Amino acid sequence: MSSPAGPHTRRRLAPPSGEPSVLVADEQSAVTVDVEHLVDLASRVLVAEQVSGPAELSLSFVDDETIAECNRRFLDGEGPTDVLAFPIDALDTDGQPAALPRLLGDVMVCPAVAQRHAEERGERIADELALLVVHGILHVLGMDHAEPEEAAAMQLRERELLVRYHHEVER
Numbered sequence: 001m002s003s004p005a006g007p008h009t010r011r012r013l014a015p016p017s018g019e020p021s022v023l024v025a026d027e028q029s030a031v032t033v034d035v036e037h038l039v040d041l042a043s044r045v046l047v048a049e050q051v052s053g054p055a056e057l058s059l060s061f062v063d064d065e066t067i068a069e070c071n072r073r074f075l076d077g078e079g080p081t082d083v084l085a086f087p088i089d090a091l092d093t094d095g096q097p098a099a100l101p102r103l104l105g106d107v108m109v110c111p112a113v114a115q116r117h118a119e120e121r122g123e124r125i126a127d128e129l130a131l132l133v134v135h136g137i138l139h140v141l142g143m144d145h146a147e148p149e150e151a152a153a154m155q156l157r158e159r160e161l162l163v164r165y166h167h168e169v170e171r
Contacts, residue, residue, distance in 0.1 A: 020046040020055035020104070028063040031111035034126060035061075037166075038133050044165040045137050046104075055102035057140065059133065060109070067110040082113045083132040085139035107136030130166040134158050 022042045026033055042059055062070075064080040071077035071084060087105040109132045111125070118128040138154055145151035 019043060020051050020057060020102075022046075023056060023058045025058075025060045027066065028061050028111055030063060031115050031125065033061050033111055033129065037126075038129060041130055041165050042107075042133055042137060045134055045161050048161060048165070049137070049141055051104065051141070055104055057104045057137065058106040059136075060106065061111050062108055064110060064112050067108060067113070070108060080110055080113050082110055082117060082128075083136045084108045085136040087140045087142070105140035107133065107140060109133060109136065127162075127166070130162060131158060134161050134166075 020043065022039045024035055024039050026035055039059065042057060046055070046057060067084060068080040071079065071081050074086070075084070085105060085107050088103040089105075109129065111129060114128045114132055115125050117123075118125045135154075135158055138157060143150070143154045143157065145154045
């Protein structure tokens with residue numbers, strides 16, 4: 001079920017007991033986002049990555065201006081980008097947040113940038129948004145792609161998670 005594109009849709013979708021929760025905000029109006037599916041995807045990815053509750057992830061869909069400002073302010077980047085990830089609580093070696101409160105971090109996605117990228121590559125916007133959500137979560141959980149080996153490992157894990165949790169829903 002897609003949420004109507006509209007600014008400032010914010011809600012917490014309650015997970016089954018023992019699973020991490022995802023706080024979602026759709027603060028843009030340029031692209032219709034299937035919030036329910038992407039929250040479900042985020043929850044499944046967290047469980048697959050062995051993060052258990054009580055833990056919380058913030059997932060925000062924002063406009064070009066908001067993500068450009070955050071990119072400049074926090075990462076010294078220039079202009080809008082497709083996804084930003086901000087880890088909050090470090091994870092223990094067993095994948096659990098180190099201490100309470102178990103705030104995993106924030107994933108910020110710009111659907112307008114994602115749509116432009118999807119159109120350039122002839123991809124569906126739904127697939128691009130799913131990739132960005134998974135990519136952002138993996139960053140929050142400590143993965144990176146600064147080195148070629150890291151990039152290959154991260155891309156492989158993204159593909160595995162998308163095949164399992166995004167594409168299975170759409171079959």
